Amino acid sequence: MSAVPFTRHDYAARMARVVEEGRAAGLDGVLITPGPDLYWVTGYQPTAITERLTMLFLTTDREPTLLVPTLERPDAEAAVGAGATTLADWTDGADPFAAAGAMLRPDGTYGISDNAWALHLLGLQAALPGTAYHSLTHRLPMLRAVKDGNELARLEAAGAAADAAYGEILGVRFSGRKETDVARDLAELLRSFGHERVDFTVVGSGPNGANPHHEAGDRVIEVGDCVVLDFGGLRDGYGSDTSRTVCVGEPTAEIREVHEVVRLAQQAGVDAVRPGIACQEVDRAARRVITDAGYGEQFIHRTGHGIGTTTHEPPYMIEGEELPLVPGMCFSVEPGVYLTGRFGVRIEDIVTVTAGGGRRFNNTDRALQVVA
Amino acid sequence: MSAVPFTRHDYAARMARVVEEGRAAGLDGVLITPGPDLYWVTGYQPTAITERLTMLFLTTDREPTLLVPTLERPDAEAAVGAGATTLADWTDGADPFAAAGAMLRPDGTYGISDNAWALHLLGLQAALPGTAYHSLTHRLPMLRAVKDGNELARLEAAGAAADAAYGEILGVRFSGRKETDVARDLAELLRSFGHERVDFTVVGSGPNGANPHHEAGDRVIEVGDCVVLDFGGLRDGYGSDTSRTVCVGEPTAEIREVHEVVRLAQQAGVDAVRPGIACQEVDRAARRVITDAGYGEQFIHRTGHGIGTTTHEPPYMIEGEELPLVPGMCFSVEPGVYLTGRFGVRIEDIVTVTAGGGRRFNNTDRALQVVA
Numbered sequence: 001m002s003a004v005p006f007t008r009h010d011y012a013a014r015m016a017r018v019v020e021e022g023r024a025a026g027l028d029g030v031l032i033t034p035g036p037d038l039y040w041v042t043g044y045q046p047t048a049i050t051e052r053l054t055m056l057f058l059t060t061d062r063e064p065t066l067l068v069p070t071l072e073r074p075d076a077e078a079a080v081g082a083g084a085t086t087l088a089d090w091t092d093g094a095d096p097f098a099a100a101g102a103m104l105r106p107d108g109t110y111g112i113s114d115n116a117w118a119l120h121l122l123g124l125q126a127a128l129p130g131t132a133y134h135s136l137t138h139r140l141p142m143l144r145a146v147k148d149g150n151e152l153a154r155l156e157a158a159g160a161a162a163d164a165a166y167g168e169i170l171g172v173r174f175s176g177r178k179e180t181d182v183a184r185d186l187a188e189l190l191r192s193f194g195h196e197r198v199d200f201t202v203v204g205s206g207p208n209g210a211n212p213h214h215e216a217g218d219r220v221i222e223v224g225d226c227v228v229l230d231f232g233g234l235r236d237g238y239g240s241d242t243s244r245t246v247c248v249g250e251p252t253a254e255i256r257e258v259h260e261v262v263r264l265a266q267q268a269g270v271d272a273v274r275p276g277i278a279c280q281e282v283d284r285a286a287r288r289v290i291t292d293a294g295y296g297e298q299f300i301h302r303t304g305h306g307i308g309t310t311t312h313e314p315p316y317m318i319e320g321e322e323l324p325l326v327p328g329m330c331f332s333v334e335p336g337v338y339l340t341g342r343f344g345v346r347i348e349d350i351v352t353v354t355a356g357g358g359r360r361f362n363n364t365d366r367a368l369q370v371v372a
Numbered sequence: 373m374s375a376v377p378f379t380r381h382d383y384a385a386r387m388a389r390v391v392e393e394g395r396a397a398g399l400d401g402v403l404i405t406p407g408p409d410l411y412w413v414t415g416y417q418p419t420a421i422t423e424r425l426t427m428l429f430l431t432t433d434r435e436p437t438l439l440v441p442t443l444e445r446p447d448a449e450a451a452v453g454a455g456a457t458t459l460a461d462w463t464d465g466a467d468p469f470a471a472a473g474a475m476l477r478p479d480g481t482y483g484i485s486d487n488a489w490a491l492h493l494l495g496l497q498a499a500l501p502g503t504a505y506h507s508l509t510h511r512l513p514m515l516r517a518v519k520d521g522n523e524l525a526r527l528e529a530a531g532a533a534a535d536a537a538y539g540e541i542l543g544v545r546f547s548g549r550k551e552t553d554v555a556r557d558l559a560e561l562l563r564s565f566g567h568e569r570v571d572f573t574v575v576g577s578g579p580n581g582a583n584p585h586h587e588a589g590d591r592v593i594e595v596g597d598c599v600v601l602d603f604g605g606l607r608d609g610y611g612s613d614t615s616r617t618v619c620v621g622e623p624t625a626e627i628r629e630v631h632e633v634v635r636l637a638q639q640a641g642v643d644a645v646r647p648g649i650a651c652q653e654v655d656r657a658a659r660r661v662i663t664d665a666g667y668g669e670q671f672i673h674r675t676g677h678g679i680g681t682t683t684h685e686p687p688y689m690i691e692g693e694e695l696p697l698v699p700g701m702c703f704s705v706e707p708g709v710y711l712t713g714r715f716g717v718r719i720e721d722i723v724t725v726t727a728g729g730g731r732r733f734n735n736t737d738r739a740l741q742v743v744a
Binding site for chain 2: 047091115118137
């Protein structure tokens with residue numbers, strides 16, 4: 001079962017929304033570069049993201065124009081959303097910023113993709129010194145945050161695939177194998193359940209679990225280890241990201257206790273989700289449970305991040321983020337406790353905001369599971 | 373046989389060279405972000421390149437300082453080159469640009485990695501409005517261009533592995549299979565010959581070969597097709613990139629003619645390589661052969677690009693590039709002719725500059741090969 005394709009109409013509607021939201025935010029236009037923004041708004045993903053300028057101009061004063069290197073033009077033309085733009089190209093040796101500058105007002109104020117290259121931003125700033133630029137994270141943070149029905153269906157399917165992978169991994173052997181062996185199993189499972197790309201397969205056993213960004217290493221997993229599993233990637237272009245923490249053999253009382261604190265914190269974070277509350281309230285709800293249990297200093301990251309065509313995007317569930325939740329937003333709720341040198345626990349689901357509150361896209365058992 | 377590891381001393385020497393070359397170019401320092409620059413100068417490659425600021429400050433007025441998100445600090449500490457820096461971190465919720473700003477002079481002029489995120493450059497510009505920034509491509513284009521002995525050995529090994537893959541692919545069946553099938557074979561061969569990453573496996577059969585950036589598609593290869601193969605990736609962190617054009621069954625006289633023009637153009641490009649000549653002379657030498665043969669309009673890209681920890685970096689062999697070749701530089705020489713709707717031919721080797729002229733890292737037969 002594969003996803004319903006996005007149509008040229010879908011992409012044209014997104015482009016119009018970008019221009020309108022930009023105008024409302026005081027922007028004369030939005031400059032979109034290869035990566036998740038361009039993929040979202042056109043379906044176009046250049047083979048490689050390189051030093052050659054590719055930029056979509058979504059401005060208030062002209063039709064959408066996609067500027068590409070001449071030799072990538074055939075690929076761009078093949079993208080569904082490119083049909084909703086005027087294609088322009090520049091040839092090796094020509095000045096791409098002269099071509100780009102012609103699309104812009106010399107005194108204009110523009111939004112630009114977060115991951116646009118500094119090389120390209122500096123080129124625009126030099127070509128048009130009177131222009132001003134703002135990152136989309138700061139000026140239009142929620143541009144891709146509210147998903148439409150087709151996007152929600154893809155995220156739900158990605159979550160279900162990740163859940164299926166978790167179900168299978170509980171049955172594989174952990175003890176006596178390296179973290180990288182289990183990570184490889186997870187990657188294969190994600191692919192076998194329809195992911196076209198695997199972005200991360202964290203297997204943090206024992207003390208490695210206390211480093212929240214540990215991926216997987218040569219450590220041989222032992223009986224008694226607490227193991228953080230955190231894995232995801234893209235299925236039909238949309239992300240999965242889920243974490244569960246398991247125990248190899250019977251857990252100690254301390255592991256049980258910490259796991260239960262994190263489980264309750266995660267539940268509190270999900271329970272806090274409803275339209276209109278500030279993102280930071282989700283963080284506060286989860287953090288309060290951990291702080292009250294005495295582990296506040298050991299919860300060293302934000303509670304969650306948005307997900308869509310990337311696995312890390314706005315909205316962020318973090319203290320200080322006052323933007324309100326809106327139905328259709330999707331993000332992780334993933335509190336953790338990290339006891340340096342010993343073990344870590346993290347539990348994570350993707351949650352979408354509905355009128356009635358949060359709805360999870362990950363639904364595997366959150367109780368502490370024992371593996372072999 | 374694996375590569376000799378780079379030492380902390382190697383990385384410290386590179387950092388010192390960055391500061392010195394920056395000073396000579398009028399810079400108060402160079403700001404390095406995750407990607408090929410950071411990998412080259414520290415060996416550190418964050419698990420994911422995200423919106424969280426990671427930046428290495430190589431400035432004239434302080435010791436090298438690597439600023440990382442707190443939760444990625446253990447990974448950063450594990451990198452060999454990080455031992456030659458002072459590590460600093462910032463925690464989710466704090467302002468990374470306040471931390472970054474403290475490393476910079478309020479009126480300073482800095483170089484910044486080409487692929488630094490616009491989000492981060494705009495953050496620095498807002499925090500310190502008196503600072504000025506220049507891309508490394510414009511201000512220090514040759515920073516990574518001259519390779520040391522260990523780097524040359526890695527590039528040579530990567531080229532030999534790509535050559536071995538080409539040798540094997542000549543023996544596989546082409547006709548009746550999809551381009552993507554042959555591409556998969558190429559990727560597996562590159563991995564089997566020691567590549568840890570495959571970046572591209574172009575299989576452009578018949579009319580698809582006339583699009584220089586076509587990757588590989590569902591087209592079934594037929595007898596009589598001219599097929600462009602262009603493949604590469606990273607082996608021990610350094611790139612391979614080679615192209616050969618083969619014919620499925622006996623070639624027509626036209627295919628033979630075009631192939632011979634490209635072969636002679638490629639040889640002329642390599643023959644032009646010697647210390648002190650401008651990069652554009654390599655382009656001119658190759659282009660002249662193609663233009664004289666009447667195919668000038670069908671050679672629609674530059675003749676080559678540098679290679680190292682990326683497969684596309686300065687120096688570029690392109691009209692207008694007047695920077696001189698220096699021994700130790702490594703780049704592709706890859707002229708092509710593209711007959712839209714019909715077929716294309718490209719021949720590519722990686723070449724290094726020696727005192728005596730160009731030396732190839734790809735040494736497979738450049739004559740037109742017939743495959744089955």
